[in-house]
Amino acid sequence: MSFAALGLKASLVRIAADRGFETPTPIQEAAIPAILQGHDVLGLAQTGSGKTAAFALPVLHHLLNERQGPSRRLRVLVLVPTRELAMQVGEVMRDLAHDLPGGIKTVVAFGGVSINPQMMSLRGGADIVVATPGRLLDLIDHNALSLTSVGALVLDEADRLLDMGFADELSQILEMLPAQRQNLFFSATFPEDVQELAHTLLQDPVLIEVPDAPEHAPDITQRAIEVDADKRAQLLKTLIKQDQWSRVLVFAATKYGTELVAHKLHRAGIHSAAFHGDLSQGARKQVLDAFKAGELQVVVATDVAARGIHIADLPVVVNFDLPRAPADYIHRIGRTGRAGASGLAVSFVTPQAESHFRLIENRQGQRVPREQIPGFEPTDTAPVDEQGEPTGPKGLDPNGGIKGKRKSKKDKLREAAARDAAHDAANRGGRP
Incomplete structure (x- = not known):
């Protein structure tokens, strides 16, 4: 035709x-x-x-x-x-x-x-x-x-x-x-x-x-990596460098989360920027233009970027946080594998978010095999029901936190700074 x-x-x-x-x-x-x-x-x-x-x-x-x-x-x-x-x-x-x-x-x-x-x-x-x-x-x-x-x-x-x-x-x-x-x-x-x-x-x-229609489905390989919530940032850095991802769109649950993850990546020498609704239109355009031009390797975004943004030849999408709505998973990973190109969609699945990721799998009618990366194996455990299926307490945030019991921004910043300092010290052999 x-x-x-x-x-x-x-x-x-x-x-x-x-x-x-x-x-x-x-x-x-x-x-x-x-x-x-x-x-x-x-x-x-x-x-x-x-x-x-x-x-x-x-x-x-x-x-x-x-x-x-x-x-x-x-x-x-x-x-x-x-x-x-x-x-x-x-x-x-x-x-x-x-x-x-x-x-x-x-x-x-x-x-x-x-x-x-x-x-x-x-x-x-x-x-x-x-x-x-x-x-x-x-x-x-x-x-x-x-x-x-x-x-x-x-x-x-x-x-x-x-x-x-x-x-x-x-x-x-x-x-x-x-x-x-x-x-x-x-x-x-x-x-x-x-x-x-x-x-x-x-x-x-x-x-x-x-x-x-399967014959028209985009060519997107999906990976689900089991990891503890506090190891996700380091895992992301490792994957970007180890697998040599040239351009990555990362999805985080909150505006604060986009800023924090982008900051950590930038400190690791990975050119990154946050993208969320609090940025001015000029700032958002500047980020997207830099991403399209290859001046930025990573953009960390909230779901405001899940629709309506076309980045040609975007090879990788990462769900740092799982989307709250299972339907949004489709829109997120749909940023890659466009116009006949192949793409990769990686989801970080914490033990607490396992039950939520199963809802996502049910929604798309596809099971994604779980994998673990050496050095990042999860140590946390998630609650299970009588049949041994993963479940979560009432009010569980699908991204891993309990609604209404979240830490303040200052507490998060202090903890993040302390973790980064400890990690940097470890890399220097313990020297201050």
């Missing part, structure tokens, strides 16, 4: 070829004809499946057919959960539309930065707006745009939109949209709340489901 056979305009087929889109991915092959025919679409596709182009190409096709005169009316609204995904989708839209006749205009809007430049960008109108829900409502409150002419609504990463608490904002936005419109709904997972939203939003949709 070729892009030309899907019914796209010749100009879009040519642009797709120029951008290196040789043959459609499964989600593109199924979604593009359905969208061109005007159907609502429910696409269940894993991260890295090519779904951005799956909706971008046909909506641009429709815009070319609908454009009349120089005036711009907002015709396509794309809602995304994070600023990183907004920038990525906006970049794809602009790139694909760059050489099209008529000068299709895309505006990207997200919070965390000044609203004024985004309002300026909307002067004179826009054909496409890619936005996070909160910032979109801010722009509407400032009379910077109206949704009355929207002909196509795209919800990208719909499950993440709900996970991040955007349900109320989505309800407000849906009430402002025209009743007659095309709805394109894409999600990597399909939990109950997403099913309810899809049922409310979509009219007789075409269902496209490709995440479980």
Whole structure:
């Protein structure tokens, strides 16, 4: 199957070829004809499946057919959960539309930065707006745009939109949209709340489901390494150097955790940086640009980075802390093994987190063999039930701590400094 056979305009087929889109991915092959025919679409596709182009190409096709005169009316609204995904989708839209006749205009809007430049960008109108829900409502409150002419609504990463608490904002936005419109709904997972939203939003949709097709699954090798919680940082340093990982994305549970792990790696001579929601947009962009350019070997991130960030040729992802939600495991490891490349996903499994990792395995329908690294064998033990299965006390944090009984930041810093000092002294043969 070729892009030309899907019914796209010749100009879009040519642009797709120029951008290196040789043959459609499964989600593109199924979604593009359905969208061109005007159907609502429910696409269940894993991260890295090519779904951005799956909706971008046909909506641009429709815009070319609908454009009349120089005036711009907002015709396509794309809602995304994070600023990183907004920038990525906006970049794809602009790139694909760059050489099209008529000068299709895309505006990207997200919070965390000044609203004024985004309002300026909307002067004179826009054909496409890619936005996070909160910032979109801010722009509407400032009379910077109206949704009355929207002909196509795209919800990208719909499950993440709900996970991040955007349900109320989505309800407000849906009430402002025209009743007659095309709805394109894409999600990597399909939990109950997403099913309810899809049922409310979509009219007789075409269902496209490709995440479980083994022939299209990404080539990701998964490793689960058993290790005590306090040995994870040293194990990470050892693996990075021993296995010569050129570029690594590490996931930690908290903003503080990203800073601490990045600091320890930096002290070991590994160029690293933290990436989390408290960083300014400029700082986040600087970290990502340095990572993409190879100036940083490791980025340690919270789950804000699990979606919407595409790092070409990212060979390794490490779960320093396991994700709280089993579904997020799929999104994390999906950062590697993209675009046909192979990847490695390593998870550190503490004895206390063993039962939680089994939930993750059940969710993905795949057992990951446990392994131990010499010198890092776990000595802690986890509680077990009557059948000998690992379990945890009520309130157990899947990342290894007891909720409500966590140490203060100062205590953690003191302990970390003491451990580092002891380790450094040991490496010097005990000399101060």
